Amino acid sequence: MKKLVIGVLCIVVGSVSAQDVFEKQLFSTDLILKYQEDIGLAEDRVTQIKKIYNDHITTFNIVRWDLDAHMSKMNKLLAADQIDEKESNALMDLILEKEEQLKKMRFKMMVSLKNLLNSEQQDQLHKLKAAHGDPSSVFITQLNENPRVSLKVQGEDGSIKPLVIIKDKKGRQVEGDLESLKPNKIESITVLKGESAKAIYGPKAENGVVTIVLK
Numbered sequence: 001m002k003k004l005v006i007g008v009l010c011i012v013v014g015s016v017s018a019q020d021v022f023e024k025q026l027f028s029t030d031l032i033l034k035y036q037e038d039i040g041l042a043e044d045r046v047t048q049i050k051k052i053y054n055d056h057i058t059t060f061n062i063v064r065w066d067l068d069a070h071m072s073k074m075n076k077l078l079a080a081d082q083i084d085e086k087e088s089n090a091l092m093d094l095i096l097e098k099e100e101q102l103k104k105m106r107f108k109m110m111v112s113l114k115n116l117l118n119s120e121q122q123d124q125l126h127k128l129k130a131a132h133g134d135p136s137s138v139f140i141t142q143l144n145e146n147p148r149v150s151l152k153v154q155g156e157d158g159s160i161k162p163l164v165i166i167k168d169k170k171g172r173q174v175e176g177d178l179e180s181l182k183p184n185k186i187e188s189i190t191v192l193k194g195e196s197a198k199a200i201y202g203p204k205a206e207n208g209v210v211t212i213v214l215k
């Protein structure tokens with residue numbers, strides 16, 4: 001059986017077709033620098049990649065901090081019995097603006113990174129990403145009215161899936177599936193792989209176990 005590498009559980013929202021394209025075709029700084037020796041990346045290219053990253057990261061973090069602050073404020077507004085429509089709508093515009101900035105900045109950076117790699121290096125990175133995953137695989141979390149939970153796995157055979165167990169806060173196993181699971185109902189997520197998973201759950205855990213505890 002081909003090896004399966006369990007990725008991360010993340011909140012995926014709305015249409016993910018564009019995000020899937022970014023993740024499939026582009027490479028993160030983390031991925032490139034992690035495998036710089038494997039792909040034969042020249043020292044001058046490493047320096048250029050680090051410079052591109054440094055040129056973006058300060059502005060990126062400033063925008064991200066602003067977005068976090070806006071989201072915290074929005075949470076307080078929406079928790080009220082009566083929501084201030086004018087203030088919440090204005091804040092929503094700011095949130096969408098910041099998210100758009102983040103997406104554009106990261107997209108621009110990742111395009112510049114890819115252009116520093118030759119076709120052979122890109123092919124090698126695609127293979128490494130398929131085998132081991134990307135340390136920074138999520139392109140950007142968007143905001144949408146219909147969020148769901150998605151289990152991302154990496155591996156050669158898409159039919160191989162881990163065992164998913166959903167429990168209530170008392171540890172009792174409950175019925176449910178990822179498609180119907182709401183992110184705000186999740187208390188914690190743990191991932192077990194290899195022998196430790198099989199020792200607890202037996203042969204059915206051969207491809208790993210994802211345990212989701214609800215609030």
